[in-house]
Amino acid sequence: MGVSLLAYVVTFFIFCINYVFTLCAVIFPKWLTFVTPVPFYMETNYGLFKLCRSMTRECRPFPSSEHGDCQEDGFCELWRAAAAGMVIATILGGLTLFGILATMCSERRKRSQAWAPLSFMFLIYAIPQAFSMGIIAYLFNTSATFYMGTRYNFSFVLSIISWCLAVILAVILSLVGIMSPPDYSYQRI
Template structure:
């Protein structure tokens, strides 16, 4: 789910039904199909928003979660494919 959240730009949908239908999808790094935030599109009107958004706060947390999740899955597979004696010792460090 974390990988899908990084790829697909539909975290938040803003829709205006009246008088003309308008829909905008916000993701972690994209708005609709364009990069987010963007200086050219006026996303950076608030001081410090563009500098802090993708690199420090949300982006770094999600990328770190994907790395830790991948390492955990690799550890689970390695533990399950090892012999019985090694498997018994491997569950304690893996549970951390």
């Protein structure tokens, strides 16, 4: 029997939600946030590609050597590597969605054996996200760019949820594929 169409449909919808998390993490500039203490409220949001301040209500490219963001050795290179990792994950996620759709539209025999490449695609999709999340966490803890009181925001959390969910999907789909009985075990009457 292999993996059923229902399992792929459920996987597709869960992965669609997962992919939206990744897109939100890339689009919204809310990886790190610094809020100034009272009496003057100002929120600074650091995104993968831009920095936004609530006081001026404007965003600028981040990191930018023109604004002095790259004075610390390796900061800009690491931040851009994290951004590139998330862009690569977005591309791989689109390919994975296409792979799941192609699997759902294929014949039963091919569909029953597609769990292995799809599980591999989920893992390949999760690796650049984990890499990006690790770089941002490293810079958050070691860089002098971020002031005391800077905290993680929802784009960072969405990235963590996304790559963890992708790994969980890979494991569950692999277990279903391994533990389901093969097609030849059922005999027609």
